[in-house]
Amino acid sequence: MEENIKKYNLFKEKFPQVRENVELSQFTAYKIGGPADLYLEARDSYDIPEFVEKALELEIPYYILGGGCNIVFSDVGFEGLVIHNKANGIEIHGSRVVAESGAILGVVIAKAREKELGGIINMVGLPGTIGGAVYGNAGAHGVEIGDFVESVKLFDKDSGVKEEGPEYFQFSYRSSILKKTHEIVLSVTLLLPPLDQNDAALEVVKFRAAKQPKGNVAGSFFKNPRANESAGFLIDKAGLKGTREGGIEVSLLHGNWLMNTGNGTQKNVVDLARKIKKEVYNQFKIELEPENIVIDERGNKVDI
Structure with missing residues (x-):
C-alpha cells in the first residue's frame, strides 16, 4: 500500500489535475463500479499517450474508459489509474469525417448527416464512442463501422503513435485486431458515401427506439x-x-x-x-x- 501511495504521489506531481477515489458507477451505463484510486480526464487525444507512458513508467495499472457502455467495473473499484477519454473533436472535409476517439458515435452520425453523408446512419442508437466502435467493429442492420474506416491513428506502448489503414484491423463480426494488440485508438477517419434521401434511416431510428x-x-x-x-x-x-x-x-x-x-x-x-x-x-x-x-x-x- 505504501508503495502504491509513493507511485501515486509521483504521478500527481506530473499531472496535478488527477483526482482520487472517484466513483466509476457514474460513468457507466450499468451504474456499477466502485472508486478508482486515480482518475484523469483526457480532453485531447494526444494527452492519452503521455498519461499512459507515465503510468507504465511508475508501474501503475491503467484502464482507458470511453463511453462506459460495455464495461462492468468491480464494486470494489479499480486499483490504479482510470483515464477517461473525453477527446471529442469532429471535423468534416468533403466525404471524410475525422473524429477523436472519445467522440460519441451518435454525435458523429448526426454531424455526418448534417453534411448529407450516409453509410453509418444505420448505426443510429448504438451507444459508446467512435474509438470503441472501431475497437469492437460495432454495427447494426447489416452495416459495420469497419466498412467505412479509411485510417486510424493509434498509440502503441512500444512503438508510439502510428497511423494504419483498414486492412490492418482485420475487421470481423464485432471484433478487430485491437482486441489482441490492445493499441489505443486516438482518432478515426471515415470515408462516407452521400446520404440516400430514400433510404430507411428514419425507420431504423424508429425501430431502435421502439424495440430497445x-x-x-x-x-x-x-x-x-x-x-x-x-x-x-x-x-x-x-x-x-x-x-x-x-x-x-x-x-x-x-x-x-x-x-x-x-x-x-x-x-x-x-x-x-x-x-x-x-x-x-x-x-x-x-x-x-x-x-x-x-x-x-x-x-x-x-x-x-
Missing part, C-alpha cells in the same frame, strides 16, 4: 452467434426474459439487454450472464460469447 429498453442498460451483452440468429432471440426462446439476479434483470423488451433495476452489483451481472449462457447452451447447444467486458479491481477480465 431505456434505463441503466448498456449495449447487447452477448454477441450474436450467427449472422442470421440473434442472441436476443435465443434468450427469449429459452424463456429467460425477466430472469433476475439481485438487482440485475433480463429486459422484458429485449432479451440481450441486462438492466440494473437500482441496486445491481457486478456479481449480479456475472451470475445472471453465466445462468443465461448455461441455459442457452443446455437448450440449443449454442455457446454465447459476451460482448460486454467485465473486469476485477486489478483490471483482469472476469470470465463469463
Whole structure:
C-alpha cells in the first residue's frame, strides 16, 4: 500500500489535475463500479499517450474508459489509474469525417448527416464512442463501422503513435485486431458515401427506439452467434426474459439487454450472464460469447 501511495504521489506531481477515489458507477451505463484510486480526464487525444507512458513508467495499472457502455467495473473499484477519454473533436472535409476517439458515435452520425453523408446512419442508437466502435467493429442492420474506416491513428506502448489503414484491423463480426494488440485508438477517419434521401434511416431510428429498453442498460451483452440468429432471440426462446439476479434483470423488451433495476452489483451481472449462457447452451447447444467486458479491481477480465 505504501508503495502504491509513493507511485501515486509521483504521478500527481506530473499531472496535478488527477483526482482520487472517484466513483466509476457514474460513468457507466450499468451504474456499477466502485472508486478508482486515480482518475484523469483526457480532453485531447494526444494527452492519452503521455498519461499512459507515465503510468507504465511508475508501474501503475491503467484502464482507458470511453463511453462506459460495455464495461462492468468491480464494486470494489479499480486499483490504479482510470483515464477517461473525453477527446471529442469532429471535423468534416468533403466525404471524410475525422473524429477523436472519445467522440460519441451518435454525435458523429448526426454531424455526418448534417453534411448529407450516409453509410453509418444505420448505426443510429448504438451507444459508446467512435474509438470503441472501431475497437469492437460495432454495427447494426447489416452495416459495420469497419466498412467505412479509411485510417486510424493509434498509440502503441512500444512503438508510439502510428497511423494504419483498414486492412490492418482485420475487421470481423464485432471484433478487430485491437482486441489482441490492445493499441489505443486516438482518432478515426471515415470515408462516407452521400446520404440516400430514400433510404430507411428514419425507420431504423424508429425501430431502435421502439424495440430497445431505456434505463441503466448498456449495449447487447452477448454477441450474436450467427449472422442470421440473434442472441436476443435465443434468450427469449429459452424463456429467460425477466430472469433476475439481485438487482440485475433480463429486459422484458429485449432479451440481450441486462438492466440494473437500482441496486445491481457486478456479481449480479456475472451470475445472471453465466445462468443465461448455461441455459442457452443446455437448450440449443449454442455457446454465447459476451460482448460486454467485465473486469476485477486489478483490471483482469472476469470470465463469463
